[in-house]
Amino acid sequence: MTLLPTLTQELTIHVARVLNSLLNLQNLISVLIANILGPLFALLEQLRIAL
Structure with missing residues (x-):
């Protein structure tokens, strides 16, 4: 039993x-x-400065 099965190249x-x-x-x-x-x-910062 393999924990990690190998994938085909296509897959x-x-x-x-x-x-x-x-x-x-x-x-x-x-x-x-x-x-x-x-x-x-940036808009919120301008509003904060204006208030």
Whole structure:
């Protein structure tokens, strides 16, 4: 009994592509959040200074 079954080369490539896609998606979400929160925090800072 093997704890980690070996993957075929095709399956390994498929798994690698799926993981790569997930990491790219995570990166895009991080950039999107940063692009939204950056200006939002700048606006809140301006409001704080104005008050």
